[in-house]
Structures are given as structure tokens and as C-alpha cells.
Amino acid sequence: MGSKDKIIKRAFFILGLLIFSMLLISQMNWFWRLLFPIEYEDLIIASAQKYQLDPSLVAAIVFVESKYIPTASSYRGAMGLMQIMPDTGVWIAEQLAIRDFEKNMLFDPVINIMFGCWYLANLKQEFNDDLVVVLAAYNAGRGNVKKWLENNIWDGCQESIENLPFAETKRYIQQVLAVYEKYKTIYNL
Numbered sequence: 001m002g003s004k005d006k007i008i009k010r011a012f013f014i015l016g017l018l019i020f021s022m023l024l025i026s027q028m029n030w031f032w033r034l035l036f037p038i039e040y041e042d043l044i045i046a047s048a049q050k051y052q053l054d055p056s057l058v059a060a061i062v063f064v065e066s067k068y069i070p071t072a073s074s075y076r077g078a079m080g081l082m083q084i085m086p087d088t089g090v091w092i093a094e095q096l097a098i099r100d101f102e103k104n105m106l107f108d109p110v111i112n113i114m115f116g117c118w119y120l121a122n123l124k125q126e127f128n129d130d131l132v133v134v135l136a137a138y139n140a141g142r143g144n145v146k147k148w149l150e151n152n153i154w155d156g157c158q159e160s161i162e163n164l165p166f167a168e169t170k171r172y173i174q175q176v177l178a179v180y181e182k183y184k185t186i187y188n189l
Contacts, residue, residue: 032186036179039068040081040109045189047113051121055189057131058082058117060180061138064172070109079106082116092118132158132173139172140164 038044038059048055065083066072078085084092086103092115093101105111120138127133127145133156137145144166148154154163158177161170183189 029186032182036063036182036186037068038063038183038187038189040113041189043109043113047117048189050114051117053117053120053124054180054184056183056187057176057180058113058120059183059187059189060176061116061120062113063179063183064175070112071107079103080112081109082112082119084112084115084119088119089115095122127156130156132156132161132177135173135176136161136164136169140166140169 040062041059044058044062045055047053048058062068062081065078066081068081070081072081072083073079074083076085079089084106086106089103089106090101096115096118106115120134123134123137123142126142127137133145133149136148136154136156145154148164149156153165154160158173161173164170
């Protein structure tokens, strides 16, 4: 056997070992937990339970919205872990009878997660517990989603999210659903 054949044989062996190692690592929860971390777990579980939500869904939304950065702000002005718009925060505070609310309170993880969970539960009730429609409304606003549904722009199905007028909302739904599946698989929330 020539030196060229030995090099090729060694390269295939190393490649096979690398593939085997990657398959082994990918089956381990610790590997997935590095890629899909969870922070504020106690807050997420408590608020999710209070508002009858799946904690894995809430965690997925936090991951997609802010990557668990409590001071995150969007270019549109959304704030905190669950990226709540200040006007929405004021409205939620009114609904929850929270006095002396100030928009900077949305950077407080306790307030933000509680408000985000309350808002998700409110959207679930309004949109008949349809997760895809709820996610669209969380991202694009309930008024836009109602308009899309009423004007037959979108039928509310995941299979037809390509019909949504906002590219950001299409990506958002896909991202949250994908991360939600990962969280359900790797965490027992």
C-alpha cells in the first residue's frame, strides 16, 4: 500500500470518527442545552403556570425574542426578555391593576415575564388557543392578524404562513416553533 493510500485511509478513518463523535454528542442533552440555554427558569415556570401556558413555549419565545438578555430593546421599541412594546405594557398594567407602572419596568425580568405570559394567555383566549395565530399576533399585533384573517389574506394555518404580509412574522413563527420543539425535548419544564 502506497503512502497516498495510507493518507486516504487515515482521512476516512478520521472523518468517520468525527461523524460518529458528532452523532454521539448530538444525542446528549448537555450539548443541546449549550445551544438552547434557559435562564429565569423559575420565573418562566411560575408565570406560565399562573396563566396556564406551557413553560417550554414561554422559554422559546424568550429565547427568540431576546436570547435571555433582560435589557434587550428592538429597533421598534420593544423591551425586555419577551420584547413587550411600551404601549402594550401600559395596557397590560391597566388590565392587571398595577399602579405606578413605568415603561422601564419592562426591563425587570419578573414584570416582563409576567406581562408576556398574561398577554400570551389573553391572545390564546382571543384566538381560540390556535398557537400559530397566537404567535403571529404576539409578533405582528392582534389588529393586523384579525385583518389578515377577516380579509382572507391568511387562513391561520402554519402551512400557509407564506401568505403573511410581514416577512418578520413568517420567520418569527418558524423560529419559535422550532425552538419550542427543542425546549420540549431537552427540558422537563
